[in-house]
Amino acid sequence: MLQALFNGLSGLFGFSKDLDNIGNNISNMNTPGYRGQSAFFENLADGDGTQLSQEFTDLSQGSIQQTGTSTDVAISGKGLFVLHDTQGNVFYTREGHFQFDADGYLVDDTSGYRVAALNSSGGLTDFTIANLTTLAAQPTTKVNFSGNLAKATAGQTGPNTQQVPGIQIFDAAGGMHTLTATLTDNTATTAGSWLVSVKDDTGNVVGTGEVRFGPDYTPQAGFSSFDLSLKYNGTAQKVTLNFGTPGAYSGTTQMPGATASIGAKVADGHGVVGISQLSFDTTGSLQVTYSDNERKQGPQLALAYVPDEQDLQLHQGALYSAPQQLSVSLGKAGSSYFGNITGGSLELSNVDLTRELTEMIIVQRGYQASSRVLSITDSMLQQLYSSTGGGGG
Structure with missing residues (x-):
């Protein structure tokens, strides 16, 4: 009969520890990456009650x-x-x-x-x-021109010039400089010829050149580009002004009867730029996007x-x-x-609340039953004590 006391007590200890485990699972149900723990009971030798066996981790994937x-x-x-x-x-x-x-x-x-x-x-x-936090400055090396150069109209007085302002280039230190290109019609002297003068933002001429157009109204070979030799902060910098490919109409043209639409686009170069976006791909590699839309892998x-x-x-x-x-x-x-x-995501805890609450009910019933074993055993021992002379005068 005394063994029943120890068996009931072992049940109380076991169910109490199992409840601790369930409580820990429930308290961590919102902990990202947490994996639920389960414990199992095992019988002690010679009917000496029960104890919790080794705890096991639920290795299932959380949502x-x-x-x-x-x-x-x-x-x-x-x-x-x-x-x-x-x-x-x-x-x-x-x-x-x-x-x-x-x-x-x-x-x-x-x-x-x-x-x-x-x-x-x-x-x-x-x-x-x-x-990778910033991209070093990159000097501009090329400016592409496109659009149409219109010939002088009848009755036009003065030189036929067309201007391209606001050409923003970068030096090796990341400084930005604004250039203005002025193209002057020179066809009266040389067929298809336009003279180009480039000034900086202070009004100084920083380079000149010539572009010529052939019978197909596209730039002629040998006259489709020229270089500017610039110098910023003591560092020499060459910038190529490209007016298009001979025979191609995607660059600059001199189409008769068409309106003037000449413009320029800087092909490369930037100042010091920072990160605008970070993301991980499926292989776990970091993809870094900078404010100029350049991308690097981290x-x-x-x-x-x-x-x-x-x-x-x-x-x-x-x-x-x-x-x-x-x-x-x-x-x-x-x-x-x-x-x-x-x-951009997290794996949530794999704790199943419904299952934990069900386990809690089972533990509660087991704890009540073990407590009842102690109560009944104590009552029987008291009755045995009373019947063996414990109540004698």
Whole structure:
């Protein structure tokens, strides 16, 4: 009979700890990347009651929800993100709520640990955009002209000139300069000839040249472009003024009877530009878009694979560590057994609230039954004590 007391007590302890586990699951149902924990009871030898066996992790995929935050990432399929702290301790997680710190390192927003990327040899390195935050200035090397140059009309007095203002070019330091090109009809002297004079924003002439048009009204070979030799901040800079390809009508033309429509477009060059947008592709590579719409590829997220994730040790939040004897493979998303990355999204907890509430009811009933065993056993012991002389005068 005394053993019944200990059996009932073991039931109370077991159900109480199981309720702790259920409570932890429910409290983390909104924790991104959290995986529910389940515990099972096992019988003790010789009828000595019960105890909780090893806890198990629910490894099923949580639902993926868009967040609109470009640095949030989720894994669709197998794999774990890799983090490390300042002491070099490595952790793994499915929670991908990341952000860039002031130094350009991608860090876990919850723990502050740095996120790992893959280096060229497949090893781990810090995920950083310190060298990608801006694009260095690029000097302009070419300006393309297009449209039509109209000949002088009958009765027109003075020189036939057409002007192209507002040509904005960049020097090697990122400074912007505005040029104005003036084209003067020289066909009276040379057939199809137009003289070009270019001034800077102070009104100084910085270059001259000539463009000629053939019988097909397109630029002639040898007269379709010329170079400006400029100098800014002590640095020489050559800018080619291109008026089109001989025989092609996509550049500058001299069509009879057509109105004047000459214009210019700078082909290249920019000042120092910053990042306008960040995004992750399905392989976990960061795509960087700058304010001039130029794009560059950044680092690639490292993913870890463990054959049996039940062997991982759970830490705070949704972080895991691997025992020394555990084999961990590294790779990239979309390859081998690794899943794909979904950018701007988070994997939510895989806790099923309905299931947890059902388990809670079962635990409550088990706890009540174990408590009843103690109560009845105590009553029987009291009755036995009374019947064996406990009540004698």
